[in-house]
Amino acid sequence: MVLERRLGVGDAVVVGLGAMIGAGVFSAWGPAAAAAGAGLPLGLGLAAVVAYCNATSSARLAARYPASGGTYVYGRERLGLFWGYLAGWGFVVGKTASCAAMALTVGLYAWPGHARAVAVAAVLAMTAVDYLGVQKAAWFTRAVVAAVLALLLAVVLVCLTSGAADPARLTPVTDTTPGGVLRAAGLLFFAFAGYARVATLGEEVRDPARTIPRAVSTALAITLAVYAAVALALLIVLGPTRLAGATAPLAEAVRAAGAPGLVPLVNVGAALAALGSLLALILGVSRTTLAMARDHHLPPTLAAIHPRYAVPHRAALTIGLTVAALAATTDLRGIIGFSSFGVLTYYAIANTAALTLPPTEGRPPLPVPVLGLVGCLALAFALPIASVATGAGVLVVGAALYGVRSRLT
Template structure:
């Protein structure tokens, strides 16, 4: 019997397939689509579309492995639980460490994105207000969070559809920009794929909610590929549209690529709508990120890798209220005081390591346990490590340092326990 099943404070299973898909979409179709294409184009040049395809391929392998594992272990915590159960406590801990630290930084980045689009002159204050408001929504219950995410996803999809239609239908569109030229090198392609992978990584939120999903063996394997498929279609349409209007060079230097694309397409009146859509998208990502980080924090607190007090579940709202409050407080402090733009690459490194552990865990499943075709976890693990170490050097060094710090903390705690015994 699992910890969650054997305790009265286990979370309630309230979410169906559509709720899980919406939460996954809210995590993926977020601020990344408004910002990720520019640095990816700077790295890959005209190879942006192949880089997007490579990122999607690695994401598909990760999603398949995660879905099979989530159906086998329908508990809060995602790869933290899978690594612990399939590879041993250390690997589960390392995955959870990378996820919590990396995604906490991502939360702050999303909050600051809200501020920079909604009210640039007071970006930090708006960011903190957004964190407080969305933490309160999550505190009130996961069903309310799913409902709000559904609204956000609908708004963002409408804005992205308007961007794609405006750019592709305008006279400024030139499909010659879709061709891959000689400016694309192998390292640039891999680096761009690693940066674009950051925008796909939200399907983990579905797996981390495994303890709150109805009929998880059926719901999670359906919800994860559905959410990923919809996201890929949307990203491809937007990438084609923006490339057609701006071309790889202008796109690489664009500070707000989607806004600049609609302006270049001759519809400047749409720019404020795109800015508002970006702010709403970042809110959606922030909402889902806080949700996912708090559930992994809950799982790690249950195993005493984090303070046990964080494992409490609210008797009325059936949410890990202390974990959510703690995550919200840390993110609010970061959003108020730090420049977290550099944390995006660092977060990508941590997330890719997290999924490498997920794929390694899926490799150990037997056919009776729903193991995917062997090539899927193998390609997923190799792809994650390849993209992680192809990221900019600063991101690799900072990410590796944080992972090493987590391993050192684990070793010290284990040594102290042995000494006490």
């Protein structure tokens, strides 16, 4: 049984925006500014270029292979079973941890004294939304995205029109280094990584050859515009040094701009954005789990599709319950660097797969997947060494499990 194609271009764009305009827009700026200083816009631009290449490669592959699973499917079909499996393994393990961290983010913003309880409730609620069908998930995400975009627009306008705004803070300083810009790009890249959610839903998109490329490019363009506007507003009000030390940069910026009344709304917006990202993550992980279960890399029972709601309900429930257990018992906010490494590995495999497409099957212009591949590798190894080591360790474990299974079958 296959999933039903229910999503149009607008729905797919909303899913991508829900994944990309998440908690990162409220929290990623401090570490990125600490790395790049006033070179932060350069880091954002570099991240956007790599994201564009990855998005283009993924969109062409998704149009060619419109099935659930994203790069797991593309790697399997173009590079062989092992590379598809490795992409899927890194995605499922890394993003399951990311789901738990995102759920805890919801709890910390919504009710700090009871963060774990709120996190578990958020996971169960988003799993229920997923279970009820992909269109309902898209409707919920649309409401979240609209609210978060309205809040971000208000923050940008308040900052740019305040007396605290000083364009001189945008002037590059001598401590901006290429390595710092590269590290900032690595940190900001994941703000754009949500376009993969559109590809992993390929089996549920109408007219995928047309819909997926349009949805990916549209969602990416909107997200870049939003992030560029927010970066400009934060730098012009706080400056790179103050921004680097900010744990809640948007809240600090509106205070500096003389609008402290916006701070509670910023906190609500951060919780909503994290909730939208959590739903998009659960959608993506459950669909990749479905694809891997179909190929018996995960228990085949997870490949079941609900006869009424047309969703991989067992995969969704399994992921949801796993994430809820992690959110209730562990604190993954500080140890999910391997997720970042895994995502870049995932897209490196996607770009390599795109390179094997002949022109007759929609291969993108050659520089696009080449630049995407090189960019992914450069950003991956610009991450802190602990993240690289942990991420590589997770992939090695996955490869070992694949080898054991291959010998037993």
